[in-house]
Amino acid sequence: MRKILILISAVVFVLSFALPVMADEGLSAYGNARLETFMHSKSKEYSGTGFDDDDLTWAPMMATARIGFKYNRDDVSGLVELRPYLTAANGSQVRHFYGDWKTGIGTIRVGQSWTPTTFFPSNQCCGDTGMGGWGALPCGRKAGLWLIRDGLKVALLEPNVNNFAGAADTDTSIPKIEASYEFKAGPATIAPLLGMNQYDLVSATDQTEGVSSTIYGVYFRVGFGALSVAGNFYAGTNLGTYGDLGGANVNRTPVIVGTSVEDTDETGMALTLSYTMNPKMSAEFGYGMISTENDKIGPETDEASTWYIQLHYKPTKSFSIIPEIGMFDKAENMNKVKEGDETYYGAKWQINF
Numbered sequence: 001m002r003k004i005l006i007l008i009s010a011v012v013f014v015l016s017f018a019l020p021v022m023a024d025e026g027l028s029a030y031g032n033a034r035l036e037t038f039m040h041s042k043s044k045e046y047s048g049t050g051f052d053d054d055d056l057t058w059a060p061m062m063a064t065a066r067i068g069f070k071y072n073r074d075d076v077s078g079l080v081e082l083r084p085y086l087t088a089a090n091g092s093q094v095r096h097f098y099g100d101w102k103t104g105i106g107t108i109r110v111g112q113s114w115t116p117t118t119f120f121p122s123n124q125c126c127g128d129t130g131m132g133g134w135g136a137l138p139c140g141r142k143a144g145l146w147l148i149r150d151g152l153k154v155a156l157l158e159p160n161v162n163n164f165a166g167a168a169d170t171d172t173s174i175p176k177i178e179a180s181y182e183f184k185a186g187p188a189t190i191a192p193l194l195g196m197n198q199y200d201l202v203s204a205t206d207q208t209e210g211v212s213s214t215i216y217g218v219y220f221r222v223g224f225g226a227l228s229v230a231g232n233f234y235a236g237t238n239l240g241t242y243g244d245l246g247g248a249n250v251n252r253t254p255v256i257v258g259t260s261v262e263d264t265d266e267t268g269m270a271l272t273l274s275y276t277m278n279p280k281m282s283a284e285f286g287y288g289m290i291s292t293e294n295d296k297i298g299p300e301t302d303e304a305s306t307w308y309i310q311l312h313y314k315p316t317k318s319f320s321i322i323p324e325i326g327m328f329d330k331a332e333n334m335n336k337v338k339e340g341d342e343t344y345y346g347a348k349w350q351i352n353f
Helices: 002-024
Strands: 027-042 053-060 066-073 076-082 094-103 106-114 141-149 152-157 169-171 176-181 183-185 188-202 208-224 227-237 255-257 260-262 265-278 281-293 302-316 319-332 338-352
Touching: 066 094, 094 141, 208 260
Parallel strands: none
Antiparallel strands: 027 053, 027 066, 027 338, 066 076, 076 094, 094 106, 106 141, 141 152, 152 176, 169 188, 176 188, 183 188, 188 208, 208 227, 227 265, 255 260, 265 281, 281 302, 302 319, 319 338
């Protein structure tokens, strides 16, 4: 911890001299600090301990806090955005690292950024999940090549590989492909989307079996003055091998039966209602659910859901206090085994700088 504080102090010291020069060269810096203060009550099934478990989380949100640097000059721009430090929960310090080049056919993006199927209908702030993996679109940041033109985004991305069967090897031959098109229809924003990922499992005798994952869906947002409605619906196959934000831990990977890959089907939906009372105060309610099915794993669907209610209070432009209460419910798995639920209440605190 002492080394981290020394490093942060050194960075701040250098930036205090460098920022004026950076601004002249098309560079700017930003960041935010986040703290979560939530009480969690887990049922014995959810906790996995055999008894109910209550815990207080009072900790910095290192997975979603950030410091970033933007560059914009002529037809070239870029973004570098980092987490404070590496944690097992997020897997990398780098959030975004990309450059954009504006051309006659659109913007070409090179590097790591949000994928074309990434949209955010929810501001659920407990863990900053945004209902990801609980009905909101499976999404994330990937490295690749983008073409962006108006509302169209097409990307060839780093393929995702999940050796769920413990194969001797895995082979990839094509990138993950994603596309979305965001357009306006009166007061509504609508974005259909599509994604595909493919790789091979290779046995010890050099026999291959293809694993294909697909997702298709739609995101929408509609404003009615102070009231707005946002949400998404998606369906897909083998999304546990597609690569996403995780979340409810339902059975979503395929299984091997003999030498064949048996697919797992998935559907999910998310819906939020937001109301702005005044420039400093707004409220939001959200609900999300996810369901998967594979009769080779169990006879029933594996379902999970979440809901929350929050207030978003901004005493100043840069400071947010977000009280929230909600629940994560894992219901039952494909073999009708109860998996329990978690209720929580508390607040998220954030200062942007």
